[in-house]
Amino acid sequence: MDWIDPHLQKVIYSSIVAVVTICGHFTTVLMATDTTAVNSGEAKAQWNVAETNALLAHLLQNICEAGDGRNFKTSTFTSAAATLLSANLLTASPPKTNRCCRNKWNSLKGIYWEIQNYRNVNVSGAHWDNVHGAGINGEAAWEVFNNYVSSSLIAWTLPLPSDIT
Numbered sequence: 001m002d003w004i005d006p007h008l009q010k011v012i013y014s015s016i017v018a019v020v021t022i023c024g025h026f027t028t029v030l031m032a033t034d035t036t037a038v039n040s041g042e043a044k045a046q047w048n049v050a051e052t053n054a055l056l057a058h059l060l061q062n063i064c065e066a067g068d069g070r071n072f073k074t075s076t077f078t079s080a081a082a083t084l085l086s087a088n089l090l091t092a093s094p095p096k097t098n099r100c101c102r103n104k105w106n107s108l109k110g111i112y113w114e115i116q117n118y119r120n121v122n123v124s125g126a127h128w129d130n131v132h133g134a135g136i137n138g139e140a141a142w143e144v145f146n147n148y149v150s151s152s153l154i155a156w157t158l159p160l161p162s163d164i165t
Helices: 006-032 036-040 049-061 074-087 098-119 139-150
Strands: none
Touching (some): 049 098, 074 098
């Protein structure tokens, strides 16, 4: 491509990199999206606080079965689903399956690690506590939080409430 202007060559290369990056992000989002429930007509699992607490209690009881990354085996999630069913905590949606329990665990882990990342941001104004969350008050605090969210994976996974933006 010696016959192309060097500036145009840079534009073409950067455009190709941008398209490949967008395709990579889109592929990641598609892989993280569970479309089987939508396609098969299954009702989506809805979790209440009691079910979530019971799942966490069961996983904590069986923590020795978790690997280094705190990934549990399918048998642990199967026993968690059975525990949830026997506890009769269901208020909405069909009974939870081992797949529902695994998805909920992975979702909770993701939220936990996003909070840890936000807490470790070395920017003045970044705040988190377990009672009040980010406790965002004032324009400067919103700016710090919005900058973090826009540069984080959380922007791809969690929709922001419409009143925030």
